[in-house]
Amino acid sequence: MFRQGIISLLKFDPGLSVIGEAANGSELLKTLNSRQADVVLLDIQMPVMTGTQTLEVLRQRFPDPRVIMVSMEFNPSIVAMYFEKGAHGFIPKGCDVEVLVEAIYKVKENGNCYDLSTELAARLNKHSLENFENTYVLSSREVEVLRLACQGNSNKQIGHMLRIAERTVEFHKTNIYLKTGLKSLSDLIAYGIKNGLGSCN
Amino acid sequence: MFRQGIISLLKFDPGLSVIGEAANGSELLKTLNSRQADVVLLDIQMPVMTGTQTLEVLRQRFPDPRVIMVSMEFNPSIVAMYFEKGAHGFIPKGCDVEVLVEAIYKVKENGNCYDLSTELAARLNKHSLENFENTYVLSSREVEVLRLACQGNSNKQIGHMLRIAERTVEFHKTNIYLKTGLKSLSDLIAYGIKNGLGSCN
DNA sequence: ATTCAACCTGCGGTTTACCACAGGTTGAGT
DNA sequence: ACTCAACCTGTGGTAAACCGCAGGTTGAAT
Numbered sequence: 095m096f097r098q099g100i101i102s103l104l105k106f107d108p109g110l111s112v113i114g115e116a117a118n119g120s121e122l123l124k125t126l127n128s129r130q131a132d133v134v135l136l137d138i139q140m141p142v143m144t145g146t147q148t149l150e151v152l153r154q155r156f157p158d159p160r161v162i163m164v165s166m167e168f169n170p171s172i173v174a175m176y177f178e179k180g181a182h183g184f185i186p187k188g189c190d191v192e193v194l195v196e197a198i199y200k201v202k203e204n205g206n207c208y209d210l211s212t213e214l215a216a217r218l219n220k221h222s223l224e225n226f227e228n229t230y231v232l233s234s235r236e237v238e239v240l241r242l243a244c245q246g247n248s249n250k251q252i253g254h255m256l257r258i259a260e261r262t263v264e265f266h267k268t269n270i271y272l273k274t275g276l277k278s279l280s281d282l283i284a285y286g287i288k289n290g291l292g293s294c295n
Numbered sequence: 296m297f298r299q300g301i302i303s304l305l306k307f308d309p310g311l312s313v314i315g316e317a318a319n320g321s322e323l324l325k326t327l328n329s330r331q332a333d334v335v336l337l338d339i340q341m342p343v344m345t346g347t348q349t350l351e352v353l354r355q356r357f358p359d360p361r362v363i364m365v366s367m368e369f370n371p372s373i374v375a376m377y378f379e380k381g382a383h384g385f386i387p388k389g390c391d392v393e394v395l396v397e398a399i400y401k402v403k404e405n406g407n408c409y410d411l412s413t414e415l416a417a418r419l420n421k422h423s424l425e426n427f428e429n430t431y432v433l434s435s436r437e438v439e440v441l442r443l444a445c446q447g448n449s450n451k452q453i454g455h456m457l458r459i460a461e462r463t464v465e466f467h468k469t470n471i472y473l474k475t476g477l478k479s480l481s482d483l484i485a486y487g488i489k490n491g492l493g494s495c496n
Numbered sequence: 497a498t499t500c501a502a503c504c505t506g507c508g509g510t511t512t513a514c515c516a517c518a519g520g521t522t523g524a525g526t
Numbered sequence: 527a528c529t530c531a532a533c534c535t536g537t538g539g540t541a542a543a544c545c546g547c548a549g550g551t552t553g554a555a556t
Contacts, residue, residue: 095365095388095395099300117389139367164296166340187296188318194296233502246482249543262504264544269502271544279512279543281447283484284493292485434532450513463534465514472514480513480542 100135103191110198119143123151131159132202135194136181138165138290144241145290146179153180160201164194165290171274172289174231230273237291239266243279244286301336304392311399320344324352332360333403336395337382339366339491345442346491347380354381361402365395366491372475373490375432431474438492440467444480445487 101112113129116122118141122134134152138145145163152161162183163176173184183201185194232240242252249267253260267282276282286292302313314330317323319342323335335353339346346364353362363384364377374385384402386395433441443453450468454461468483477483487493 095390095392096297096300098392099297099304102303103300189296191296191299235503243481244485246477246479246485248479248541258503259505261506265504267543268545276447278447278449279480280444280484283481284445284447284488287485287488288493292489436533449511459533460535462536466534468513469515 107195119148126156133198134159134161136161136163138163149179149181162197162201167288169289171230171232175237232273236266236270239263240270240286241291244283244291308396320349327357334399335360335362337362337364339364350380350382363398363402368489370490372431372433376438433474437467437471440464441471441487442492445484445492
C-alpha cells in the first residue's frame with residue numbers, strides 16, 4: 095500500500111520513471127536481474143529479509159544502482175551504520191515527497207544525501223567524525239548481535255550462532271547500551287525493530 | 296509520506312473525498328473538532344500516542360465517525376482487541392488500495408470489515424466466538440501491561456504504574472505468552488511494537 | 497616495533513524475568 | 527445462591543540478563 099502510494103506520487107515528476115517494484119528483499123534482487131536501476135528506494139522495515147541484510151547483498155551483487163534507505167526512524171547510530179554498509183541516502187518517512195524527489199535527484203548525480211535538517215549534519219561538522227563514530231555508531235558486530243536479539247534469541251543462542259562466548263554477547267550488548275543510551279532490554283528490542291532489524295516485520 | 300501516498304490514491308475514486316489528515320493522534324482529535332468525517336483511517340504505528348490510546352479517546356469523544364485501523368501486521372489476538380475497543384475495520388498495509396477502498400465503502404454503510412481472505416474469518420465461524428476470545432484475544436489489562444512493557448518498563452515499574460503487585464504483572468505476562476504463543480521477552484516486545492503498542496514509533 | 501581499536505573471554509555477583517503451587521476478591525450472569 | 531471469568535497476590539525457586547574486574551588476540555596504521 096505504501097509502495098503503491100509512493101509510486102503514484104513519483105509519477106507526478108516527469109524526470110523520474112519507476113521501472114519496478116518489489117515486496118521484499120529477495121524480490122528486489124530478482125527484479126534487478128532483469129532491469130537496470132539508477133536509484134533503489136529501500137524500505138528498512140521489510141518482510142522476509144531485514145533492511146540491513148538486503149542492503150549488504152544488494153551492494154555485493156549489484157554495485158551500480160545507488161541506494162536510498164527509507165525509514166520511520168532517524169537515529170544517528172543507525173543512519174551512519176547504513177552509510178557504512180554502502181547506502182547513499184537516508185530519508186525518514188515523515189518527510190514530504192518533495193524531499194524524497196530531491197534526494198533521488200541528488201543521489202542519482204553521485205551525491206550522498208540524508209535529511210539535512212537534522213542534528214546529524216551539525217554533529218558531523220562539529221566533532222571529529224571519528225570520535226562521533228566511536229561514540230555513537232554501532233559496529234557491524236554490534237548490529238549483528240542486536241539483530242539476533244530482535245529476532246527473539248537469548249544471549250546464549252546468539253553466542254552459539256556467532257560462535258562466541260555468551261559473555262562476549264553481553265559485552266557487545268553493553269556497548270550497544272552505551273552507544274545508544276538505552277537502558278532496558280525492552281528499549282533495545284523496540285529500538286532494533288523500529289530501525290529495521292527484525293525477522294519478518 | 297505514507298499519508299500523502301494514500302491520499303493521492305484515494306483521489307482516484309470519485310465517490311470518496313479526503314476531508315483532512317493528521318500526523319498523530321492528538322492532531323487527529325483537533326481536526327475532528329472542526330470537520331465531520333464519515334470514516335477515519337487510523338494507522339496503528341503512530342508517533343505521540345499509540346494506536347490503542349488514540350482509538351480509545353476517539354471513540355469516547357467522537358462516537359460518530361467509523362474507524363478503520365491500518366496496520367503492518369495481522370494477528371488475531373490484536374485484531375479482535377481493536378474491534379472490542381470500537382474499531383469497525385482492520386486492513387493490513389500489504390493489501391492493494393482497491394481492498395482499502397472497498398473497506399471504506401463497506402464500513403461507511405454501517406458494516407464491519409476486516410480482510411476476509413484471512414484465517415480469522417474462518418476461525419470466527421468454526422469455533423465459538425467466546426472460546427476464541429478466551430484463548431487468543433488479549434484482555435484490556437493484558438494490552439496495558441504489554442504496552443508499558445514495550446515502552447521499556449520493568450515488571451516492577453509496571454506494577455507501580457498500574458498499582459498492582461509485581462507478581463500480578465508476571466501473571467498477566469504469562470497469560471500474554473499463552474495467548475500469543477510467544478516465548479521470549481524479545482519476541483513479546485517485537486510483537487507489541489509491530490502491533491502499534493510503543494511509545495513514539 | 498608499537499600503538500590502538502575492536503574483538504574476545506573467564507569469574508564472580510546482583511538483578512530481573514519467569515514459573516509452579518496455592519489461594520483470595522469482585523462483578524456479571526443463571 | 528451459585529458459577530465463572532477476570533483479576534489479584536504471596537512463597538520460593540530457576541534461569542536469564544547484566545555488570546565490574548581483569549586479561550588475551552589480532553589486524554591495521556604510524
